[in-house]
Amino acid sequence: MTRRHLLALIAAAPACSPRRPATETVLRVGVAQSAHSVAPLFLADEMGFFRQEGIRIEVDRTSFTGLHISALAAGKLDVAMVAMSPALVNSAAQGAPIRLVASRKYLGGDCGAWGQFYSNLSAFPGGLKDFHELIGKRIAYSTPGSLTDFALDAVLDSACISRDRVKAVAVRRQESVAALLTGNLDAVINVPSLAEIPEARRTHFGYLRGADTVYPKLQTSFTAFGGRLLTTERETGLRFLRAFRRGSEAFFAGTNPVFMRRWAFEQGADPDTPVQVCPHEVDSDGAVDPESVRLYLDWAARRKHVATAIEPGKLIDSTLIADLNRGAIK
Structure with a gap:
């Protein structure tokens, strides 16, 4: 139809x-x-x-x-x-x-999917292009047991990366945006609202589709x-x-x-x-x-x-x- x-x-x-x-x-x-x-x-x-x-x-x-x-x-x-x-x-x-x-x-990955990564370009100068680049990085998800926690594991498992090879931390969405801006986090998987990121700073971040590539x-x-x-x-x-x-x-x-x-x-x-x-x-x-x-x-x-x-x-x-x-x- x-x-x-x-x-x-x-x-x-x-x-x-x-x-x-x-x-x-x-x-x-x-x-x-x-x-x-x-x-x-x-x-x-x-x-x-x-x-x-x-x-x-x-x-x-x-x-x-x-x-x-x-x-x-x-x-x-x-x-x-x-x-x-x-x-x-x-x-x-x-x-x-x-x-x-x-x-x-x-x-899906086109409408603010919770499985998408937002990255700080200071940590990823060329942009985050591959899941293996997450190794050793500080990555925020929302809360233990949440879908963002699940999504992070799904992405890591798909790339055969054990959880202990990344520095995963539970951070509230609003706080993770500020931490990403200041460089205290390298990436977040809990999809911050663009409204919480100053327009002049939005080009300072990299983006990588995540969990939707593992579980379409x-x-x-x-x-x-x-x-x-x-x-x-x-x-x-x-x-x-x-x-x-x-x-x-x-x-x-x-x-x-x-x-x-x-x-x-x-x-x-x-x-x-x-x-x-x-x-x-x-x-x-x-x-x-x-x-x-x-x-x-x-x-x-x-x-x-x-x-x-x-x-x-x-x-x-x-x-x-x-x-x-x-x-x-x-």
């Missing part, structure tokens, strides 16, 4: 919109990061897709995903936009009613449901996913949400650039890939970032997307 045809279908959507429930349901949604993978959520809200499903979303914003996971487990949130983390795995292992129900993003199309971001939408209000969960999917389709077709323009501005980018590039890394189908989840689970258990090793099935509920695909709701 061409982008023009998809845009036409979206424009015609109100004429054949879903049958709206008689009552409105409020869903509390946790969003930790302002990134393109959550653009479909805000776009679906802006375009009225949630309203057509009888849903009103209340977005809870925090920079710490762990708070959303605990809130989801306690029933204080209904939905959370999450990435793989020790907190998520440990909660599921302990029996918390949390499941990954849909994929939002896969790993690896799913990295997910929609997680809590107990309410997994059990007693499952149909509402399906309606949420249908609205979110319509937001993904609109984003893929070229519709730029107000949220996305603000995000691009914060990143120091042209507001129209993300909608031209980022949709190619957004998963419009939504089915969770068990192998993507397994890669992280096995790594986290091997590195002892989680208390108990679990299988992907303990963390994934694939039945909602399957029911949505077969038209289980009107």
Whole structure:
């Protein structure tokens, strides 16, 4: 289907919109990061897709995903936009009613991939061109057990470099930018925001694609449901996913949400650039890939970032997307 045809279908959507429930349901949604993978959520809200499903979303914003996971487990949130983390795995292992129900993003290198290296040209005068140049260098990732930690190991393993041959340090993103500017770090893999780097200094850095060259199309971001939408209000969960999917389709077709323009501005980018590039890394189908989840689970258990090793099935509920695909709701 061409982008023009998809845009036409979206424009015609109100004429054949879903049958709206008689009552409105409020869903509390946790969003930790302002990134393109959550653009479909805000776009679906802006375009009225949630309203057509009888849903009103209340977005809870925090920079710490762990708070959303605990809130989801306690029933204080209904939905959370999450990435793989020790907190998520440990909660599921302990029996918390949390499941990954849909994929939002896969790993790519064109839209600020978390697996990309930013390097200080003082440490790499010719630019960082090869993973082996990382040996002996000071490299920052975000937190132990995070996706950036996972990505660093993936890159090193692919080049047959043991972890002890680099000086890997956990540094918060905001602090890593300053350390990179001053030369206290040689490279970071947690993708600093361009807005945090003075424009005059941006040419002082080198860039090298990383984890996406090791694991192309690896799913990295997910929609997680809590107990309410997994059990007693499952149909509402399906309606949420249908609205979110319509937001993904609109984003893929070229519709730029107000949220996305603000995000691009914060990143120091042209507001129209993300909608031209980022949709190619957004998963419009939504089915969770068990192998993507397994890669992280096995790594986290091997590195002892989680208390108990679990299988992907303990963390994934694939039945909602399957029911949505077969038209289980009107």
